[in-house]
Amino acid sequence: MDIIGNKTLKDLLNEKVRMYRNKTFLLFEDKEESRFELTYGQFASQVNRLSQVFLNFGIKKGTHVTLHLPNNMEFIISWFALANIGAIMVPTNVLSTSDEMEYVLNHSESLLLITEEEYLEKFTRIRDQLPYLQRILLARYDGEEYKDLNLSRLIAAANEEEPNIPLDSEDVAAMLYTSGTTSKPKGVLITHANYIFTGEVMSKSIRLGPDDRQFLVLPLFHGNAQYYSTMSALDVGASVALTERFSASRYFKQAKRLGATVGSLFAAPIRMILAQNYDSDDKNHSIRIIWFAQMVSEHQLVEFEEKFEVSLLQMYGMTETIGVPLMNPLDGIRKNVSIGKPTIGYEVKVVDSNGDEVQDGQTGQIIVKGVPGRSLMKGYFKNPEATAEALQNGWLHTGDNAKIGEDGYFYFVDRMKDMIKRSGENVAANEVESVISSHPSVYESAVIGIPDEMRDEAIKAFVILHEGQQISEEELITFCRERLAKFKVPDSIEFTKEFPRTSVGKIQKHILKKEASIINL
Template sequence: MDIMGNKTIISLLHEKCKLHGTKTFLLFEDNKQNTIAYTYQEFLNRVNKFSNVLLDFGVKKGDKVTLHLPNSSDFIVSWFSLANIGAIMVPTNVLSTASEMEYLIGHSNSVLLITEEEYLDKFESIRGHLPHLRNTLLIRCTNEQFKNMSFDYLIKKADANVPNITLDSKDVVSIMYTSGTTSKPKGCMITHTNYIYTGEAVSKAIRYSPEDRGLIVLPLFHGNGQYYLFMPALTVGGSIAITERFSASQFIKQTKRLRATIGSLFAAPIRMILAQNYDVKDKENFLRLVIFAQSVTQEQLNEFEQKFNVPLLQIYGMTETVAPPLMNPVDAPRDNTGIGRPILSGEVKLINEEGKEVQVNEPGQILVKGIPGRTIMKGYYKNEQATSTTMKNGWLYTGDQALVKENGYFYFVDRQKDMIKRAGENVAAIEVENVIMEHSAVYEAAVIGIPDEIRDEAIIAFVILNHSHSVTEQKLMEHCRTRLAKFKVPDLIEFVEEFPRTSVGKIQKHKLKNKVNL
């Protein structure tokens, strides 16, 4: 028997409404600091109304609907309204180009596009190439000519009756596309049970309580905000705050305005926050913890915790793993230079290239044990080959390298694709990056390998300097030589003003390869 029963994120919402109907559930602050708030019951009513709008537009159970939206309360309303009628959300990045959107809408066979007025021009050139796409609805529409397709206009006319649609816990709720580097993005299918499991697992791991309020500043089209903050809040009957975009200068002040107690960041946003002029008043805030992912130096960790009086917890997870299988614990010693240890319901192992488990302190690929559609993604949409390569014999192959120490804590080594092969030796890009970033003049570094006829690959480092600091390539090379084995020292260091990044600040290393000046 399935101990979760036939629970869905919609039945969970109804359950919490009965317990906390008049409690503030969702707050949204836009770029002008205008705030809107919904109680649990008000949110459910809005979900039911928009569900009926979607049904009127002919959206049926199993249909895919593309969301091309910045963060907003109506992003969440759209997500739950689609789930309410058994349709499937396909969230996308507002920075995506027309050609990228043509692939995502076409590959997902989306029948409806939900976007904003300012993005309409993007879709004009590709509209004729999308035979499945029937209609477009608009959030925040000001132009009178688009009134009949505007969210607010349609929702005011709709009734709040609960749709008569049979839902199943195994139904797919969303298809989240992971960014591709050498191939097209792959769509991760996430079920009701995936979301329920994630809410339960994360809420217990970070002790999310009904009094907590999570703050989502990272883009909602990614799993981070959905998995690690929204679902735990709903699971325990807490609340959630959302900002339209991340602001390094405003982050702490946003947590104070919105009375947030839990945050989630990546390494790049942490560095951006630390680069701002420090306001000593920011040390007084409501935060009790901030979870984060990706590498941050020990000095930056210490600086953040001291300046803002809040503990950081590094975690490890992917869209495919759903819940983060590894986390630094709340109630045990933390080492935020590492990615933690398995959560209570998690099982992780490391294997070498021969498929054998590695020894302590030996790097290997991270494998996460899981049940597809329950504790890990159901699979990749319309890509059985990639699914079978990624999920084998109950294990999800992450493609990431880590090592485990005697204390049972895991330490990230590198993405497998970021391992540089130099004269027969494996070099982890992240190791070289960390050494470069130890120099006081360096703000951030990114290291890549490029083909080299003699040594397999040459090591190229791109460096952004701290404001008003300077250092020569020769001095940085000397810095590396005193701290790295000879074969790990970069062949070339290039100084740049910025890195190409994804919407959550991840450096797009495949684009850096086009910038190499040999």
């Protein structure tokens, strides 16, 4: 038996209710700053009631139910209510278009959709193209037109008897769609054991305890918010402070108001916070640690820690790895320009195209050892070819390039798909971006390869400048020439005001490439 045994999400919640029934589990602040609170016991009651609603609607073990919701209490209640009966949550981005949602709903074969009135029109527009969908329910709805779809009324009218559905730790509890670039998104299968494992890894890696409160501002449909924030809190009997949306100007003010002690961010939100007018009172908060992912320049790391008097920990993980296989050590030397070292329960290698480990300092693909369905994803839904390609002999092939330094820390290089092939040389976009972003006038940069008849690909950089700063294309290219090998220097630089991004701030380079290709035609 491993650390999980045959424990399910239902078992874990019941355990914590027995231990902390009257303790706050979930504190929610909506966009109007109204606050709502549930104790562990109240949360479990809501979960059981909604489980009965689902059963009455014919939702059974193995059924897919799509959540198209912003951050709110109903999202987390629905997640655990579905897990309670062995059904499968399919969380989606509220920014997704009708066409994108048509694909997800049909690919997942979802029978039920839970959304809000604000997003209803995008589904009624395509209702005839959704053959599997039987019913739509509305969260946070207080109108009369759709009163029969009112989720709150249905929950209030249901009994709170705990359903008695046989469950196993390796039953699928959720399917999280990865963001597609050149192909349709893939549905990543996440089990009960996966959720519990990542809660264990994260809570131990940041020394989380029952008195801690996770500050959750990232979107709940994303693995980060589910895996690292919610599950680590539940694992130790801590609490969660959830906001409906991220606010750069109010981040530390909300954290203080809600009594948060730990937080999670991405690179883009960190830069957004730094870009705000500085309020020295923002130092007066209770957060002791913020873990983050994606590249932040060294001077921005220093500035953030000094301005807000909080420690940062860079980590590395993806939807498929479940937990955090790499993280800067809480009690060791932090090198936040790196993605850290292997964490509890993981073995990580950097390998070449033949699967052989590369020497320290050389670039190769990150692969992560684990057990599918427990410490790694179970697989991709209805895609055995992609599953076999990703999961090989107990190793997850991430598609990310890194190198191990002489210090034993892992340094992210780039997505394999982001490597630029220029005149026979491989150029890591991330390396070029690091140099460009080190210029004091530059706020952020994104580097792509564009087709070039002579050199396979040319290097094009998109750059956002700090407000009030000016620099010419040639000046910035000269800056790069002084710091990069000749074949790595950008051929052209385009200044822009903003980048296309995913909901968690990742730059959508496939859109930049598409736009650049159109311009070059």
